[in-house]
Amino acid sequence: MKHVLLTGANGFVGKVLLDQLLAAGYRVSCACTTPNPSSRAGVEQAVLDIRDPSACAATLERLKPTHIIHLAAISHVPTSFRDPLLTWNTNVIGSLNLLEAIKQKAPDAFVVFASSSEVYGEAFKAGVALDESSPCLPMNPYAASKLAAELAFEQYFKQGVKGVIARPFNHIGSGQSPDFVTASFARQIALIESGKQAPVMQVGNLEACRDFLDVRDVCAAYLQLLELSDGAEHPRVFNIASGQARKIRDILDEMISQSPAAISVELDPQRLRPSDIPFAVGNCDRIRNVLGWQPSISLKETLASLLADWRVRVVAE
Known part of the structure; x- marks a missing residue:
């Protein structure tokens, strides 16, 4: 074996x-x-x-x-x-x-x-x-x-x-530390929904594109x-890689759209990274051609699972 x-x-x-x-x-x-x-x-x-x-x-x-x-x-x-x-x-x-x-x-x-x-x-x-x-x-x-x-x-x-x-x-995805951007978004939304945070999300650079x-x-x-x-x-x-450029702002908008709460957004300068770059996307031709691998889970589904995970986790916070 x-x-x-x-x-x-x-x-x-x-x-x-x-x-x-x-x-x-x-x-x-x-x-x-x-x-x-x-x-x-x-x-x-x-x-x-x-x-x-x-x-x-x-x-x-x-x-x-x-x-x-x-x-x-x-x-x-x-x-x-x-x-x-x-x-x-x-x-x-x-x-x-x-x-x-x-x-x-x-x-x-x-x-x-x-x-x-x-x-x-x-x-x-x-x-x-x-x-x-x-x-x-x-x-x-x-x-x-x-x-x-x-x-x-x-x-x-x-x-x-x-x-x-x-x-x-x-x-x-589920289980990720809130030190990372999408998990931070999900945690804040879950805290807002549970009444543990005011309905204002603290965010960093929303204009960057990521894969x-x-x-x-x-x-x-x-x-x-x-x-x-x-x-x-x-x-x-x-x-x-997926080969697709996704703006952080679009990720945030999608996550907020999956919440029943009325949420506003506020820039937190402390969340801006000193070496942030505007565009970081990968070409995945090699792994697709050699192994036939390609992403199979939609971003919408991923973000929904991330939100569901944090809705459970914030109960224990």
Whole structure:
């Protein structure tokens, strides 16, 4: 049976991906920095801090996975500005520790590394959907750390480690932290509906265009990337994108339209990112042509599920 080690399994994406891996019949081991109190039957838990090289080696030697999906990361851009050392230690040194453990302890394993569309950075200023050959010009510590980790993966691929690099664009859905824009919108709407917030939403830049995906579609792409382990020749880097530009303002309008509440909107300067860019959209031709993947969940459905999730969550706040 194929055995997947999933790092960052307690995170927003990891929880969704675990469900899909189990549904697809994989044996799954979850690696997290803290034990999961709601662990699933039949899913092995491995407490692992990827910043510890000996712990990475011991975990890989014990589990001997056939496949690895590496999600563990500091993934919040403002956090990367506040604590760059933590970001680089986790995203770069942590990835190097994992790669060295793979090379030494599980050399036949196939690894999918979750990088980020943020690596393109200033290249988005061209105003077109970027493909995998576009220059990488990161604009924040998070993006820079992800690109550095990509370079580490490329070096280990040359040394015989098998795998691919994924560059997912903005993925959203149930369970996401309100540090991210659509979850922030959903939480505020749910608080307003429940009478816990005045009917005024605090927002940042609404004019930016982004490429939004349902987290379930992104996880489906990761599962399809695992299938490249069959040994056939394939590209090393894949965008996971919709190819569609969506203005943040249109996302907000759609979410407000799904609420019965009368809501007004107010700009909060503290929500403006120092390196925000006006247009960030990806070309997904490669993953569509190689694997046949494409998004299947409509944005309207995604936003409805996000709102439903926060309506339940704010009750407990």
